[in-house]
Amino acid sequence: MSHQTVVVLDFGGQYNQLIARRVRECGVYCEVKPYTTPLEQLKAMEPIGFIFTGGPNSVYEEGAPKADPAIFTLGVPVLGICYGCQYMAHTLGGQVTEAQEDTAREYGKTETYYDTSCKIFRGLPERGISWMSHGDYMAKVPTGFALVAHSDACPNVAIADEQRGFYGVQYHPEVNHTEHGVDMIRNFLYEVCGAVGDWSMGDYKKTAIQAIREKVGDGKVLLALSGGVDSSVAAALLAEAVGSQLTCVFVDHGLMRKNEGDEVEAAFSRWDINFVRVDAEARFLLKLAGEAEPERKRKIIGEEFIRVFEEEAKKIGRVDYLVQGTIYPDVIESGAGDAAVIKSHHNVGGLPDYVDFKEIIEPLRLLFKDEVRQLGRELGLPEYLVMRQPFPGPGLAIRVIGDLTKEKLDTLREADAIYREEIAAAGEDKNINQYFAVLTNTRSVGVMGDGRTYDYTLALRAVTTSDFMTADWARIPYDVLDRISTRIVNEVKGINRIVYDITSKPPATIEWE
Ligand SMILES: Nc1ncnc2c1ncn2[C@@H]1O[C@H](COP(=O)(O)OP(=O)(O)OP(=O)(O)O)[C@@H](O)[C@H]1O
Numbered sequence: 020m021s022h023q024t025v026v027v028l029d030f031g032g033q034y035n036q037l038i039a040r041r042v043r044e045c046g047v048y049c050e051v052k053p054y055t056t057p058l059e060q061l062k063a064m065e066p067i068g069f070i071f072t073g074g075p076n077s078v079y080e081e082g083a084p085k086a087d088p089a090i091f092t093l094g095v096p097v098l099g100i101c102y103g104c105q106y107m108a109h110t111l112g113g114q115v116t117e118a119q120e121d122t123a124r125e126y127g128k129t130e131t132y133y134d135t136s137c138k139i140f141r142g143l144p145e146r147g148i149s150w151m152s153h154g155d156y157m158a159k160v161p162t163g164f165a166l167v168a169h170s171d172a173c174p175n176v177a178i179a180d181e182q183r184g185f186y187g188v189q190y191h192p193e194v195n196h197t198e199h200g201v202d203m204i205r206n207f208l209y210e211v212c213g214a215v216g217d218w219s220m221g222d223y224k225k226t227a228i229q230a231i232r233e234k235v236g237d238g239k240v241l242l243a244l245s246g247g248v249d250s251s252v253a254a255a256l257l258a259e260a261v262g263s264q265l266t267c268v269f270v271d272h273g274l275m276r277k278n279e280g281d282e283v284e285a286a287f288s289r290w291d292i293n294f295v296r297v298d299a300e301a302r303f304l305l306k307l308a309g310e311a312e313p314e315r316k317r318k319i320i321g322e323e324f325i326r327v328f329e330e331e332a333k334k335i336g337r338v339d340y341l342v343q344g345t346i347y348p349d350v351i352e353s354g355a356g357d358a359a360v361i362k363s364h365h366n367v368g369g370l371p372d373y374v375d376f377k378e379i380i381e382p383l384r385l386l387f388k389d390e391v392r393q394l395g396r397e398l399g400l401p402e403y404l405v406m407r408q409p410f411p412g413p414g415l416a417i418r419v420i421g422d423l424t425k426e427k428l429d430t431l432r433e434a435d436a437i438y439r440e441e442i443a444a445a446g447e448d449k450n451i452n453q454y455f456a457v458l459t460n461t462r463s464v465g466v467m468g469d470g471r472t473y474d475y476t477l478a479l480r481a482v483t484t485s486d487f488m489t490a491d492w493a494r495i496p497y498d499v500l501d502r503i504s505t506r507i508v509n510e511v512k513g514i515n516r517i518v519y520d521i522t523s524k525p526p527a528t529i530e531w532e
């Protein structure tokens with residue numbers, strides 16, 4: 020099973036996994052390695068190309084991350100992105116300085132002009148929007164390199180030494196906002212590196228199954244199954260890899276949506292797997308009682324999940340491995356590496372310090388949501404399961420704002436069920452990627468049946484997104500919103516006002532806590 024390999028050399032950028040994902044999207048196998056990886060090790064991987072990532076540092080500063088300069092003598096093509104481009108220019112005899120007022124410090128969408136006779140721009144339009152994020156400037160381009168793109172503010176947006184196969188771009192071709200960015204990466208892979216496109220999700224499946232078998236041997240495995248997309252795909256993968264050694268544990272923590280516990284049990288009892296449902300409502304509510312701070316709630320839930328898994332493992336006998344359906348956005352938002360903590364996803368940043376398993380296996384950790392879905396299809400999962408909307412592990416605990424009570428949870432469950440019912444009835448569920456109700460902590464005055472009420476405000480949230488890293492609010496038709504609002508206020512006691520959340524992510528996030 021040998022594939023052509025591209026190595027993404029990580030200099031600490033925000034979008035490293037996104038680069039890797041774009042390369043995979045182009046049908047080429049790819050691994051991300053730290054810039055400190057010894058050259059011998061990189062050589063042994065026999066890469067057909069290197070991509071150097073962006074990074075927060077300035078290459079001219081002392082201590083800035085540098086790879087072994089002999090990497091440029093291997094005869095392997097290189098694409099440097101932002102810091103990666105600056106590092107290449109600096110190392111090969113050019114000069115990088117801090118940008119001055121008139122020499123392009125550029126952030127965000129930028130009109131860019133390309134020389135389409137250069138291989139990486141071949142077949143693409145001569146101008147388009149690229150997405151920039153840099154404060155440094157290539158003041159002197161190294162000998163042998165030509166300028167192949169510019170913007171209004173910056174003459175040196177892209178450089179190329181076609182002889183040696185070295186390319187550098189100042190913008191980020193890997194992000195969605197860069198028009199034709201993926202095509203540029205594809206050109207680098209196919210026109211410059213000689214890629215043939217010998218990698219697919221089917222290969223990912225095979226490689227993952229083989230790796231799981233090697234690791235687990237004849238040991239026992241407990242898989243945390245929520246019934247959501249990620250853990251269902253993980254379960255299908257593990258079932259194929261180690262079948263009868265696997266037990267799937269679904270924790271009903273009392274923070275599920277209406278009827279969800281029974282639905283998950285019914286669905287997975289039909290699978291040919293060992294499936295256990297644990298009723299843990301009382302212990303979760305007890306641990307959460309009186310806690311209003313979102314990060315504390317998440318951490319309490321993260322720890323309690325693990326304690327339940329540990330107890331279930333003891334019942335099975337010796338279990339070495341815990342499997343979770345963690346995916347890349349869970350990791351990056353929990354503050355991986357130098358990234359900021361946005362929120363501690365219960366399965367990553369919310370994990371307790373001590374976990375009584377030899378190892379936690381996360382076979383989907385490097386994938387984005389839409390890639391997980393593709394893998395699910397590859398494993399033969401039905402479309403309705405693969406396309407289910409995500410539901411966060413902490414469940415309604417992070418949708419009841421502030422402190423939790425069973426009564427508030429029940430109120431939210433009823434309102435949320437009506438919301439989902441009406442969205443489905445209107446056929447809007449096909450246009451929306453995730454939607455749910457939030458019980459805010461705000462109460463306000465209303466008038467119902469000629470009497471005064473002082474009840475909770477319910478917020479409706481609905482977003483469109485493919486990777487859940489960024490999202491826009493969904494344009495639900497007014498008449499559908501109207502029906503939902505009328506029904507909820509009429510049918511659910513304790514709610515007298517409905518608002519619709521019209522913020523995108525960023526600056527908001529999808530969930531409220
Ligand atoms: N109620 C639960 N019982 C057992 N494991 C859970 C539960 N909720 C979450 N998990 C574990 O935490 C992981 C992360 O949860 P998350 O909600 O992100 O994924 P998911 O539920 O598998 O998929 P989706 O994003 O579609 O909801 C899950 O993959 C699963 O391993």
Ligand SMILES: O=c1[nH]c(=O)c2[nH+]cn([C@@H]3O[C@H](COP(=O)(O)O)[C@@H](O)[C@H]3O)c2[nH]1
Pocket residue numbers: 317352362363364365366409410411412413453487524527528529530531
């Ligand atoms: O399993 C999970 N554990 C968590 O702690 C968690 N927090 C958010 N989410 C889900 O992640 C996606 C992005 O959500 P945010 O924009 O709110 O960060 C959305 O799909 C959220 O529902 C979680 N999933």
Ligand SMILES: NC(=O)CC[C@H](N)C(=O)O
Pocket residue numbers: 032072073074075076077100101102103152153154155156
């Ligand atoms: N995004 C980046 O890679 C930035 C590189 C460098 N820190 C700059 O500001 O120019």
Ligand SMILES: [Mg+2]
Pocket residue numbers: 245247248409410411412
């Ligand atoms: Mg879930």
